[in-house]
Amino acid sequence: MSAKHSNRRTQALALLEKLEPGAPERVAKNLDDFHCEAAEILLGFAFTDVVAREGIPLKVREMLTVAMLAAMGTGPGQLEFHMRAALNTGASHDEIVEIVLQVAVYAGIPAAMNAITAAKSAFMAR
Structure with missing residues (x-):
């Protein structure tokens, strides 16, 4: 194979x-x-x-991924994809908003502004 x-x-x-x-x-x-x-x-x-590991539920993994990608600020396409994935695995609109607000505190306003753009696209895709 x-x-x-x-x-x-x-x-x-x-x-x-x-x-x-x-x-x-x-x-x-x-x-x-x-x-x-x-x-x-x-x-x-x-x-x-x-x-695929069992230690953290998939929804939580996706929420963590959203936070990390938003904080990094270097993968807008991946961020939007993982925001959609988080929504698809059970995260709510409000949870995504809270993640972005948390990113503003720890990664800065520019990172949060970029995450807002990705979130708006992800929300529209639903």
């Missing part, structure tokens, strides 16, 4: 489907167009090895 079609890849894409229906096809194509093992390596690590 090639790395491109491994069980690890399959598990990662299945979890990605839970986060946002339809996302696995887009993400896998993007990564496969870059390199045949990129999805196995990147998604396998992120979604199979870490996010």
Whole structure:
């Protein structure tokens, strides 16, 4: 079995489907167009090895991911995706708002302003 079609890849894409229906096809194509093992390596690590762990519920993991991406301020596309994923896994509109306000305190107003832009897009997508 090639790395491109491994069980690890399959598990990662299945979890990605839970986060946002339809996302696995887009993400896998993007990564496969870059390199045949990129999805196995990147998604396998992120979604199979870490996010799929049982120690924290998926909703909480997504809320944490939103906070970290918002604080980093370097991945607007990923931030918006994970805001939608948080909503898809049970986080509420109000919880996303509270995360963004918390980001303002610890990461600064510019990070929060960028997160507000992503949140507005994520809310509109629903």
